[in-house]
Amino acid sequence: MTGASAGIGKATAKRFAENDDKVILIARQEKRLAQAAREIESSVPGADVEPLVLDMSDAESAGILRDRAGAAELPLGGLLCCAGAVPAPGDNDDGDVGPALTEWQEAYRSNVMTSVVAVEGLLPLMTDGGSIVLYSSIAAYRGSGGTGGYGAAKAALHSYVHTLATRLGPRGISANAIAPGYVADTDLFGGSLPAARETMLVRQTALGRAGAPADVAELGFYLCSKAGGYLTSQILQLNGGSSHGV
Numbered sequence: 131m132t133g134a135s136a137g138i139g140k141a142t143a144k145r146f147a148e149n150d151d152k153v154i155l156i157a158r159q160e161k162r163l164a165q166a167a168r169e170i171e172s173s174v175p176g177a178d179v180e181p182l183v184l185d186m187s188d189a190e191s192a193g194i195l196r197d198r199a200g201a202a203e204l205p206l207g208g209l210l211c212c213a214g215a216v217p218a219p220g221d222n223d224d225g226d227v228g229p230a231l232t233e234w235q236e237a238y239r240s241n242v243m244t245s246v247v248a249v250e251g252l253l254p255l256m257t258d259g260g261s262i263v264l265y266s267s268i269a270a271y272r273g274s275g276g277t278g279g280y281g282a283a284k285a286a287l288h289s290y291v292h293t294l295a296t297r298l299g300p301r302g303i304s305a306n307a308i309a310p311g312y313v314a315d316t317d318l319f320g321g322s323l324p325a326a327r328e329t330m331l332v333r334q335t336a337l338g339r340a341g342a343p344a345d346v347a348e349l350g351f352y353l354c355s356k357a358g359g360y361l362t363s364q365i366l367q368l369n370g371g372s373s374h375g376v
């Protein structure tokens with residue numbers, strides 16, 4: 131599980147731990163990752179979680195992760211690539227393209243490369259019949275702030291999901307993406323959103339509330355379960371009705 135030290139990834143790791151699955155927790159900041167592992171261990175008796183500090187946008191992380199996952203000597207049935215970040219906006223309207231390029235590079239590095247490195251690095255270890263889950267966003271459909279790098283990076287994952295599903299289908303491996311709307315209680319927005327923006331996002335939902343990390347965790351767990359085994363090559367929008375699915 132990449133991006134496991136906060137928000138959606140941490141809740142998802144906990145959901146798997148509750149099912150007695152061993153979970154490798156991956157993120158860059160050691161202290162926060164260790165804290166997340168402790169939290170899961172204290173709330174789930176017997177939880178088998180292993181923190182691993184890695185920047186998943188670095189190519190070298192693939193081999194390190196493969197070695198660590200291989201050393202666990204357990205079947206690797208699920209790979210959830212939740213690492214992601216919203217880059218600083220690069221729009222300045224003065225004709226200087228530097229900030230825009232930085233925004234797009236950072237958006238792709240954090241949201242696309244982190245998934246590509248994890249998936250391509252771990253594929254040799256994945257069991258036939260396993261599941262890959264990537265994390266998109268409602269921004270892939272609606273656009274995002276700045277010059278739109280974040281939304282574009284998330285949309286790129288949709289194409290990657292379809293490619294993976296076709297490529298790995300013969301091995302019975304499913305590949306799907308979850309595209310959440312606004313999910314509260316995460317660190318994605320640097321703590322909290324301005325109150326007016328949060329109110330507006332909640333008003334857009336049909337259910338009248340923000341998503342919770344546990345809502346997204348439940349769907350990730352389902353996609354990796356036997357019950358979700360025939361679901362592949364899908365982008366699952368999970369947004370409380372903020373936008374109408376097609």
Ligand SMILES: NC(=O)c1ccc[n+]([C@@H]2O[C@H](COP(=O)([O-])OP(=O)(O)OC[C@H]3O[C@@H](n4cnc5c(N)ncnc54)[C@H](OP(=O)(O)O)[C@@H]3O)[C@@H](O)[C@H]2O)c1
Pocket residue numbers: 132133134135136137138139156157158159160162184185186187212213214215216239240241244265266267268309310311312313314316317318319
């Ligand atoms: N919250 C929302 O409203 C929302 C909506 C739509 C989509 N999403 C997507 O859902 C996913 C989880 O978001 P969240 O809200 O739970 O965010 P979050 O609370 O900020 O957690 C992001 C996680 O990713 C890790 N991470 C970031 N870059 C990484 C890298 N290069 N290598 C390894 N780990 C990295 C972070 O830890 P370190 O910083 O320590 O590495 C952290 O564990 C993201 O992909 C996000 O884009 C979230």
